[in-house]
Amino acid sequence: MRRWIFATLSAALFFSILPIDNAADQPAGASIDEDVVKHLDSIQKELVECNQDIWTYAEVGLEEHRSAARLVSILKKAGFRVKEGVAGMPTAFVAEYGEGSPVIGILAEYDALPELSQEIAGTRKPAKGRTTGHGCGHCALGTGAVGAALAVKHVYDKHKLKGTIRVYGTPAEETLIGKVYMLLAGLFRDLDICLHWHPGSKNRTYFSTSKACVSAKFTFHGIAAHASGSPDKGKSALDGVELMNIGANYMREHIKETSRVHYVITNGGGQPNVVPATSQVWYYVRANDHTDVEKHFDWLKDIADGAAKMSRTKMTMTIDTDCHELIPNEPISKLVLKHLKKVGAPKFDDADRALATQLQTAIRADFGLKETNPLADTVDEFPKTPYSDAGSTDVGDISWYVPTGGLSAACFAAGSPGHSWQNVAAVGSPIGHKGMMVAAKVLALTATEYLQSPTALNSAKADFDQRMKGRTYSTIIPKGQAAPKSIR
Ligand SMILES: [Zn+2]
Numbered sequence: 001m002r003r004w005i006f007a008t009l010s011a012a013l014f015f016s017i018l019p020i021d022n023a024a025d026q027p028a029g030a031s032i033d034e035d036v037v038k039h040l041d042s043i044q045k046e047l048v049e050c051n052q053d054i055w056t057y058a059e060v061g062l063e064e065h066r067s068a069a070r071l072v073s074i075l076k077k078a079g080f081r082v083k084e085g086v087a088g089m090p091t092a093f094v095a096e097y098g099e100g101s102p103v104i105g106i107l108a109e110y111d112a113l114p115e116l117s118q119e120i121a122g123t124r125k126p127a128k129g130r131t132t133g134h135g136c137g138h139c140a141l142g143t144g145a146v147g148a149a150l151a152v153k154h155v156y157d158k159h160k161l162k163g164t165i166r167v168y169g170t171p172a173e174e175t176l177i178g179k180v181y182m183l184l185a186g187l188f189r190d191l192d193i194c195l196h197w198h199p200g201s202k203n204r205t206y207f208s209t210s211k212a213c214v215s216a217k218f219t220f221h222g223i224a225a226h227a228s229g230s231p232d233k234g235k236s237a238l239d240g241v242e243l244m245n246i247g248a249n250y251m252r253e254h255i256k257e258t259s260r261v262h263y264v265i266t267n268g269g270g271q272p273n274v275v276p277a278t279s280q281v282w283y284y285v286r287a288n289d290h291t292d293v294e295k296h297f298d299w300l301k302d303i304a305d306g307a308a309k310m311s312r313t314k315m316t317m318t319i320d321t322d323c324h325e326l327i328p329n330e331p332i333s334k335l336v337l338k339h340l341k342k343v344g345a346p347k348f349d350d351a352d353r354a355l356a357t358q359l360q361t362a363i364r365a366d367f368g369l370k371e372t373n374p375l376a377d378t379v380d381e382f383p384k385t386p387y388s389d390a391g392s393t394d395v396g397d398i399s400w401y402v403p404t405g406g407l408s409a410a411c412f413a414a415g416s417p418g419h420s421w422q423n424v425a426a427v428g429s430p431i432g433h434k435g436m437m438v439a440a441k442v443l444a445l446t447a448t449e450y451l452q453s454p455t456a457l458n459s460a461k462a463d464f465d466q467r468m469k470g471r472t473y474s475t476i477i478p479k480g481q482a483a484p485k486s487i488r
Pocket of ligand 1 (some may be wrong): 137173198
């Protein structure tokens with residue numbers, strides 16, 4: 001009973017600050033919006049538990065079995081039709097509710113990162129029993145997306161809306177695989193609008209570009225021999241890898257400053273007294289647009305060929321994925337911002353600010369962090385030009401086919417770097433829960449508006465058509481290649 005009174009009061013407070021024009025012009029829409037928010041408040045406990053579970057599982061890409069199953073079970077219980085194991089990936093799924101058009105999609109991600117095990121603590125403290133952690137906050141991302149879909153389903157039934165709401169369970173975002181292969185499998189073909197969100201350290205609409213990126217592995221094949229007794233009878237695959245890396249590091253100076261090349265050696269041989277017969281290096285090549293990525297990657301392949309020649313080894317290459325830059329959509333971004341302003345920034349409390357302040361300490365000491373606020377408690381205004389995200393996201397590929405937009409909600413300490421232990425701690429704490437609930441509300445309100453407004457749909461499509469003029473989606477993934485079974 002007490003809880004009911006609290007929910008009613010908070011809903012009343014929330015709607016007392018709604019812009020009057022919306023409430024006056026669209027009484028039905030306003031009551032639908034109210035129901036969206038009320039429903040999300042009513043299922044907050046369940047969503048927080050789900051975020052906590054996926055945070056604890058911390059499964060890396062293509063291994064997110066428990067995480068995907070956790071989200072699927074919530075969706076099935078709510079009456080969604082779910083297809084699991086789509087596009088040849090056991091942890092990919094599509095969940096759907098309703099019938100016909102428009103079809104509004106919401107993207108869910110749930111993969112974690114290696115080497116980022118961390119407890120919910122203000123200082124560095126790896127969690128026992130795992131080496132991985134949600135340094136990008138995808139536990140909250142997936143849970144918030146599913147929460148949004150549940151709220152849309154609730155008002156869909158109650159207000160007899162038309163159209164289809166769909167949740168895409170997209171694995172392995174960190175290696176830019178899930179959505180790319182789901183797209184190539186045709187799963188986004190009939191989508192009208194695609195919505196997404198990402199935990200961040202700011203509250204803002206995702207009117208943004210991102211970097212295109214190719215991920216590929218170069219394996220060098222040599223001949224093993226005793227490294228001291230008969231090195232003249234061996235050919236070192238590791239020499240091939242090292243020479244390739246030297247070449248790539250020379251190339252780096254002569255590509256655009258905004259381009260990025262990074263690698264890890266996934267196999268450097270067995271032990272020093274055996275000339276390595278096999279060695280492998282894994283590369284990401286990024287640029288602000290896909291055309292540049294193609295050029296850089298051609299150069300890198302020549303370098304790999306050269307390294308094989310120099311080391312008298314053979315080189316084979318596999319392309320894991322080819323990801324495109326994000327195409328921003330102004331009308332969607334503006335609609336998202338309208339709803340984000342209504343919902344407002346997360347309401348952080350003193351405990352949240354204390355944790356965030358502690359998380360910032362090491363960043364301040366090591367990297368000279370300038371942020372004075374512990375957490376973002378305001379919503380950013382619409383930017384004059386699109387933000388440029390220095391990372392990559394496979395949401396980018398979807399945005400080449402479907403008008404796509406979303407938001408970032410504060411789930412991390414202000415100014416904290418991506419893929420950091422600080423972010424693991426924050427997104428598993430009430431800071432992350434609060435950001436996630438804001439995002440779920442904004443996504444649900446935006447999706448609901450697109451289900452009801454053909455005008456809004458048309459303007460998103462017109463913006464998309466305009467931006468896609470002169471662009472053709474091309475991929476260097478070999479035709480018909482199946483999604484990788486594992487990343488490592
Ligand atoms: Zn991410």
